[in-house]
Amino acid sequence: MNKVIMHIDMDAFFASVEVRDNPPLKGKPTAVVGANERTVLVSPSYEARSFGVRTGMTKTAAKKLCPLIKFIVADSKKYTSACREIIKILYTFTPYIEVYSIDEFFIDVTNSHHLFGTPEQTAIMIKDAIKNKLGLPCTIGISYNKLLAKIASDNNKPDGLFTIEEENRDSVIGPLDVASVWGIGPSTSKKLHNMGIRTLGDLRKVSYNFLHGRFGAYGGLLYNMSRGIGDDEVVTPDKEERAKSIGHSMTFKEDTRDINVLKVYLLELSRKVAERLRRENLTGRCVALTVRYKSFQTFTRQKSIDAFINTTGRIHKLACDILKSIDLKEPVRLLGVSVSILRQSDYKGFLFKEEEKKHKLDAVLDEISSMYGDEAITFASLAKVKKHKRIISPAWRPSGTRNY
Numbered sequence: 001m002n003k004v005i006m007h008i009d010m011d012a013f014f015a016s017v018e019v020r021d022n023p024p025l026k027g028k029p030t031a032v033v034g035a036n037e038r039t040v041l042v043s044p045s046y047e048a049r050s051f052g053v054r055t056g057m058t059k060t061a062a063k064k065l066c067p068l069i070k071f072i073v074a075d076s077k078k079y080t081s082a083c084r085e086i087i088k089i090l091y092t093f094t095p096y097i098e099v100y101s102i103d104e105f106f107i108d109v110t111n112s113h114h115l116f117g118t119p120e121q122t123a124i125m126i127k128d129a130i131k132n133k134l135g136l137p138c139t140i141g142i143s144y145n146k147l148l149a150k151i152a153s154d155n156n157k158p159d160g161l162f163t164i165e166e167e168n169r170d171s172v173i174g175p176l177d178v179a180s181v182w183g184i185g186p187s188t189s190k191k192l193h194n195m196g197i198r199t200l201g202d203l204r205k206v207s208y209n210f211l212h213g214r215f216g217a218y219g220g221l222l223y224n225m226s227r228g229i230g231d232d233e234v235v236t237p238d239k240e241e242r243a244k245s246i247g248h249s250m251t252f253k254e255d256t257r258d259i260n261v262l263k264v265y266l267l268e269l270s271r272k273v274a275e276r277l278r279r280e281n282l283t284g285r286c287v288a289l290t291v292r293y294k295s296f297q298t299f300t301r302q303k304s305i306d307a308f309i310n311t312t313g314r315i316h317k318l319a320c321d322i323l324k325s326i327d328l329k330e331p332v333r334l335l336g337v338s339v340s341i342l343r344q345s346d347y348k349g350f351l352f353k354e355e356e357k358k359h360k361l362d363a364v365l366d367e368i369s370s371m372y373g374d375e376a377i378t379f380a381s382l383a384k385v386k387k388h389k390r391i392i393s394p395a396w397r398p399s400g401t402r403n404y
């Protein structure tokens, strides 16, 4: 039997939360931005989007398109708490919820929608509940797998509801540009475009063998996607795999190529990454450094070692080693540090006293910052670094969603 899967996508989520809490902004072009003067737009309202304003633009570019746009500084706490409230509402409809990101959820209502009516009636009740209780608009896509449910919600934003069934499937997905389809990234889209394959309809005309020869196993997936075949398993938090990498990044107040300044920023980033690894009881053996130049050119270099690590000191050392190996061509605008190839930490004591001391120091720092906040304690060299209020990453997910 086909499943009934819904994709719930909050409309301009951060901006909608801000407008809700600040009614005079209603109907006006607004955008949520970072506190840092030089970050980009995180969430423009639909009014701003109608001027061509998009996520990822600089404030200057947005102002050019839409001189009256109002910028609001992001307040991550508000968004995470709204996300938790949405999850609570969804749990009143089904226990099968996948928190895909802070503002997107897949739910499986195959066995529960009968309690509320048809799938469409159920979706309307969900939309109403979220709007009435939280004052936030969303769009819901309904279908029998996650790919089609996601395409359905994208098809009718904002404040929409759309269903893809076998009958309308091909006419809805056929004309979609492959670049706009969830699961087909920019580099694959470019390759497909170069082969003259622009839409899912074009992709559907290509043979399995050709795609497999060109893209390997992923080619098989593309073959299926063009036919609307996709995964229908909603991954509830208890079944979720552990994060594949843990990282933080920051944009600086001023571009710099001063290696000593960059090293200080790396210490702050390494501390954040190490702290999260330890909080989740993880260690990793690959450290990656992302550099964004003044011109926005961005690249990542990584380094793997044999040992699994999660101390600030060791992550920082590797990040600095990578930085030293790069010949900086331009002043740097942003740095990011991440750790991957993760596994559960099996701390059983240390061979060396020095190592144990570091571990204890990290544990104490973690505890203090969890009690008093990030800025309560830090390394002396970081005290000089001007702190920016951080925006939450869209990939943020609440931990322990099961408990709500």
Ligand SMILES: [Mg+2]
Residues within 6 Å of the ligand: 009, 010, 011, 012, 013, 103, 104
């Ligand atoms: Mg959204």
